[in-house]
Amino acid sequence: MxxxxxxxxxxxxxxxxxxxxxxxxxxxxxxxxxxxxxxxxxxxxxxxxxxxxxxxxxxxxxxxxxxxxxxxxxxxxxxxxxxxxxxxxxxxxxxxxxxxxxxxxxxxxxxxxxxxxxxxxxxxxxxxxxxxxxxxxxxxxxxxxxxxxxxxxxxxxxxxxxxxxxxxxxxxxxxxxxxxxxxxxxxxxxxxxxxxxxxxxxxxxxxxxxxxxxxxxxxxxxxxxxxxxxxxxxxxxxxxxxDNLMRRENNNIEKFEIPEQLKDKPGKLIYFSMGSMGAVNVENMKRLCTILAKSKHRFIVSKGPKHDEYDLPDNMWGQSTVPQVSVLPLVDLVITHGGNNTITETFNYGKPMIVLPLFYDQFDNAQRLQDLGLGIRLNTYKCTDEEMLTAIEKLLNDNELNEKY
Known part of the structure; x- marks a missing residue:
């Protein structure tokens, strides 16, 4: 041997x-x-x-x-x-x-x-x-x-x-x-x-x-x-x-299933994550969740290390962290900070993205997707209710784009 x-x-x-x-x-x-x-x-x-x-x-x-x-x-x-x-x-x-x-x-x-x-x-x-x-x-x-x-x-x-x-x-x-x-x-x-x-x-x-x-x-x-x-x-x-450097979740994490409180609710299923770093800005997380609460869709939220400092609206479920690579196959759209792992993993599962960049290469990822018509870049701190809700509907209903993915 x-x-x-x-x-x-x-x-x-x-x-x-x-x-x-x-x-x-x-x-x-x-x-x-x-x-x-x-x-x-x-x-x-x-x-x-x-x-x-x-x-x-x-x-x-x-x-x-x-x-x-x-x-x-x-x-x-x-x-x-x-x-x-x-x-x-x-x-x-x-x-x-x-x-x-x-x-x-x-x-x-x-x-x-x-x-x-x-x-x-x-x-x-x-x-x-x-x-x-x-x-x-x-x-x-x-x-x-x-x-x-x-x-x-x-x-x-x-x-x-x-x-x-x-x-x-x-x-x-x-x-x-x-x-x-x-x-x-x-x-x-x-x-x-x-x-x-x-x-x-x-x-x-x-x-x-x-x-x-x-x-x-x-x-x-x-x-x-x-x-x-x-x-x-x-x-x-x-x-x-x-195409990606995507890890497998370790064996201690059970297969992810859509939470009961979201299963019977109407609308598409959307994953929202600002990454472990971006989520520490609790005020901005609360602002974004308030906007998303006005959507007719359902959201799985990665709340971040300060998860206990804010509550989620009724159309959302979340935890401090969620097994991202297990969640992505189940959702219809991803709202992300645009970190390289999330971009490549989301792309692997063929999901359109709204990107809210925070720093470094996230700005480049957001712009690259927008340039190629594969996603929408929004201002992380200034996007309005209308901009966010319109972007969600645009991507969910873009049949040509979803066929590309």
Whole structure:
């Protein structure tokens, strides 16, 4: 019998990143050829064991282990990322972010050096915002798992709008240029510091204004072909596209059935989720639920970590979290923040989308779907009753669109 190899997965502790890497890890386990070890923040202790993975915990400088979702959401709230700002306003107001990340990744680099020594992997998979020198210099085969949109993999190509801008591929290129210049200014201090750091460690210099090295390694990413940007810029041969990186729910979660209180009610069934981060803005969740209460349809709601701070109207049922990949096949429409996992999973099940973007690649996903006539982008904080209710009816009754899906 062939001895199992060891795959070490190092992943950003964000929910979307982890879910995508879980999907890849599950396929490695399915092959029977690998044991899979996740190098993960101690904030997520035990979360990966539920999927039959091993865990190598990265210590955190915190007084006690807290709810990771609330921890990360608190950081986003403090950065102003969950407020009514345009992408370019967010870029102007979040310039400290990259500088803070440099210190976090220096720590991760040292931690990963120890993890690699302890685990002795045969292959390393990473999903991070920065490259990790201890991984790149280990001499162990490396695979990037890219859980964000592919736009960032070609972010320096002027044929495409800059990532996180939310600009249309058919938009004003002068606006693209302004955004890129602001992004460069926002990142240059952190980029210089990180580039100096990795060069001192023995790595080649980074590409200008980029913190990652996915272009040098085998990289897998999840994004449906129908909405990928390859019609404008073909991907390099080392980038391997999958329609999604969709995890299976673990065996501890029962098959989802439509809740009794919604079963006999009239109307279509709609899934509403602003993601674990977006849902912490309780006032906006209450505002959106008030609008949706005026709809004749039924709603399954992912209420988020502050689920106990608001009640749902009669045409809704929800919990703090719901098993999304089990819910999606049952619904007729999805109202989402536009995170990459939700976009690709929803697309996999052929459901039209209303996208209410909050930050980062969510703006790009929302605009891409709207450009292609596959969904509707609305302002997360300012959409009116009429805009939302009209969008719902438009998508539910668009027979041509539903045939495409």
């Amino acid at each position: 062939t001895k199992q190899k060891t795959a070490l997965v190092s992943v950003n502790a964000g929910v979307g990143h982890v879910n995508a890497c879980v999907a890849v890890g599950q396929r490695l386990l399915d092959s029977g050829n690998y044991r899979v070890v996740f190098a993960i923040s101690e904030l997520l202790k035990g979360k990966l064991k539920a999927y039959s993975f091993e865990e190598a915990l990265i210590p955190e400088d915190i007084p006690e282990v807290v709810d990771p979702v609330k921890c990360f959401a608190k950081k986003l709230l403090e950065m102003g990322m969950l407020t009514d700002q345009t992408p370019i306003e967010m870029l102007k107001h979040s310039r400290k972010g990259p500088v803070d990340l440099v210190q976090l990744y220096k720590k991760l680099d040292k931690d990963m050096e120890q993890v690699i020594s302890d685990v002795k992997p045969d292959v390393i998979l990473i999903d991070h915002l920065f490259c990790v020198p201890s991984v790149e210099l280990s001499g162990i085969p490396l695979v990037w798992v890219w859980s964000s949109i592919p736009l960032f993999l070609n972010d320096d190509d002027e044929r495409l709008p800059p990532g996180a801008s939310g600009y249309s591929v058919n938009g004003n290129r002068d606006e693209w240029k302004v955004y890129r210049e602001l992004k460069y200014e926002a990142n240059i201090s952190a980029w210089n510091e990180w580039n100096d750091y990795i060069v001192l460690k023995g790595c080649p210099p980074l590409r200008d204004n980029s913190f990652i090295t996915a272009h040098k390694w085998l990289t897998v990413y999840g994004y449906p072909k129908e909405i990928d940007y390859t019609d404008i810029v073909p991907m390099a041969k080392n980038y391997i596209q999958f």
